[in-house]
Structures are given as C-alpha cells and as structure tokens.
Amino acid sequence: MGVSGVIESIKDERIAAARALATRAGRMAAGRCLIEGVSLIRQAVAAGAGLEYVLCAAGADEPALGAELAGAGVPVYAVRDGLMRKITGGTKPVGWVAVAAWSGEVGPAAPYGDFAVVCEGVADPGNLGTIVRTARALGVRDVVLTDEATDLSSRRVLDAARGAVLGCRVRRFADPEGAVASLREAGFQIVVTSPRGSHVQSMAPLRGRKLALVVGSETDGVGAATLAAADLVVQIPMAGAVESLNVGVAAGISIYELRMGMILSMLTDRIRDTLGRNLTLGGHLVRQAFDAHLRRIGDLDSAQAVLLMVLACERSAPLDRLRRDVGVDTEELASLLAPLRDRGYVTTTGDGPDPGGPAEPAAGITAEGERAVAGLWAVQERVEEELYAGFTPEEREQLRDLLHRVQENAIRMAEAGDRDRDRDGDGDGGPPPAR
Ligand SMILES: C[S@@+](CC[C@H](N)C(=O)[O-])C[C@H]1O[C@@H](n2cnc3c(N)ncnc32)[C@H](O)[C@@H]1O
Incomplete structure (x- = not known):
C-alpha cells in the first residue's frame, strides 16, 4: 500500500503533530488540518489539497488509495492499533487520516472571481460545509466570513463540504460592515437574502458581472446593518406555514438561480453586441434618419434615393450590379424601381419579355430623375453631417x-x-x- 514506515509510539512527532490539530487554535498555529476517512482524503486530493502525510491504522487496508497516494508522492505511515483513536478522538474508529496544509484564508487584496458567497454569522458546521460544497459545485470559489469566530477547518465542516473547503478562497473580515465595504469597492453588487426580501429573487434586477450573495445566521438572519447596505434584498418565495428555509438550502437555491441569471444576461449582452446585429441595427437607424429628412422634401424613401443617386453617377447600370451596390435582393430591387419608373425617373431595359432587347437587364436615369437627384444631395450631406x-x-x-x-x-x-x-x-x- 505504499507505506513508508510503521509508527508505534504516541510520542512520535507525526502523531503529536496530528493530535495538535484537534482544536482550532492548534490548526491555526500549525497552518494544517486533519482530513479523516478514505473518501474525504480522495476528495481532498481531487480538490488539489496539499497532503503532507497520511496515517493508516494497522489492518485498514486500502490498496488503491495507498497506490494513489504513493503516485502523488504523499508518504503513508502505518500506525499501531489504538493509536489512531488518540488522534481522531471520536467514538467511531477511523482507518485513515491525512495531515493537510490549511491553505486557510487569502488577504482582502487577492483577486476575486465574479461571484462570492458571504456567510454572515452562519454557525452550524453542517450548514457551513453544505454552503461551501454547493458553491464549489456551482463554480464559486470565493467565500467571505464576517467575524473572527467562524471556523471552516473543523472536522464537521470538512466532512459536510466533502473536502471542498480546501479548494476555496476564504476571506475573513472582522465585521459585516468591513466585508460589504470591501466587496463593494471590488465592484460587487451586494445581494442579501431574507425571507422578507423586497424583490422576488428570480426577478431581481441584476446589474453587473460581479455579485456577492449574503446569507445570514440560522437564528437571526442577516443583520440590520448589512440589510441597510444591500443593493438588493431578495427572497425565495415560500408557500405554507414556514418562517424560513434552512440557510444551506436557501444558499443552494440562490447561488444556482443567480448564477443562471448572470449567465443568461451575459449571453444576452453578447448577442446584443454581435457585429452583424450592430451593423444591421446601424443600417436600419441610418435609413430611418435619412427617411425622416427625405419626407420633408418629397415622397422618396432612403432606399429609392440611394438607388437614384447610384444611377445618377453611373447613368445606367446592369440590375445585378445595382442590386449589389444598393444592398438588396432581386425582388426588393424590382419593388424599388417600379415607383421610380412610374414617376418617370428611371427606365429599365431587358427585364421584360422583349426578345430583341439587350441580354442583360439594366436601368438608366432620365432627365426628370436627374432633377430629383439634384435635391437629394443636399439632404444626403446634411444627414451625414449629423450622423x-x-x-x-x-x-x-x-x-x-x-x-x-x-x-x-x-x-x-x-x-x-x-x-x-x-x-x-x-x-x-x-x-x-x-x-
Ligand atoms: C433560517 S434563515 C434565518 C431566519 C431568520 N429568522 C430571518 O428572519 O432572517 C437563515 C438564512 O437563510 C436565508 N433564507 C432562508 N429562507 C429564505 C427565503 N425564503 N428567502 C431568502 N433567503 C432565505 C437567509 O439568508 C437567512 O438569513
């Protein structure tokens, strides 16, 4: 199983170091934490946690895990019977224990992603672990704590989070006010959750690309100062005689729904910003502006005016080229030409059943058409100047x-x-x- 040695004595420094991690003070002083159980150790490895060494009880054979750890260069030591319980302290026997570096907390200046979960006074380790696990599952790494007491390194939190805590960026602030001020400065929209929120969460007007979701304590919820400082206070509507949801469940619903909202609004922004849409919209708006000016001097619209101006430059042109120059298809060109022909501004040749006519259909401008164009140039120039x-x-x-x-x-x-x-x-x- 890749075992590097066997430890017999409780005084062994590796055992002593592991035992010191039973308390929060010991974990913080050592900058390490304990990971208990085979599946949690596996999850910690998968989360990229830095395992320093692993202890396994004599007889608790897990050849596959032993091989995985050996492959990852993590030393594994067998521990004599009974010694393991001295480390874990619980009543349930634990076969495998890892000592991992507690990457702990990053400074307030470390870079954020686009979504942060703020736990304000959430006390229950199971809830904390559930929130962190759900956040990680939904692609969120930034977890913000708003007091000095909340401990994410305990066995119960690590267990409930299935090791996900080890892949998080945890920031700690002395109070909620400091956390909110720092998040706001980093560009986050502060969205606070409360059963009495003024916005239904699914319809909340999300503003930007960075969102900090605040969830509150099991008993009192989010405090008055944070509620007052929030950009939005949102509720998950509830039916039935329930005062509130469990904070872990509420956080899961909120992270999922708000993340989806952000992704959809980003997609909408992208669609709005495609080159094709911008050019089409621009072309449409320019035509509208031109039409508005043209209506003041006559009854031509912008597409007919452009067609006449092209013909005025060319005298006559094949319909195929005209179609390209004006940017319309065959049918649209025919419907543009018809009223111009009716007013005597243009003539067309070769587009009817005329066996003796030229092979290629073409259009030409008349003297009447040229007079009409003379009035158009000034309008065209004025429109361009304004645009x-x-x-x-x-x-x-x-x-x-x-x-x-x-x-x-x-x-x-x-x-x-x-x-x-x-x-x-x-x-x-x-x-x-x-x-
Ligand atoms: C158990 S609740 C707190 C209940 C507390 N009595 C209150 O009124 O806020 C814990 C946290 O879960 C979240 N929560 C629970 N139910 C919610 C709901 N229906 N809508 C939005 N958030 C909710 C909030 O973050 C809340 O602070």
Missing part, C-alpha cells in the same frame, strides 16, 4: 475604412461559401446573393 456629429475628420476616415474592411471580409466569406457549395454540387446555378 458624424462629434467625430474628428480622422475618426470619420477610420470608420469608413473599418466598415469597408468588414464589407470586404464579408464578400470574401460569402464567395468562398458559394465556391464550396458549387464544388459540392449543391448549387442551383441561381444568381449570387445580394452583396
């Missing part, structure tokens, strides 16, 4: 350049997609999409 309000000339240039580069990339990507499709034989030979 670029607050931009320096360099910024305008940069924005134009960036947008062109995005457009070029998009064209390249779409063309590569078309080529792939044609190569795979899926192409229907139809016209390329509007660009």
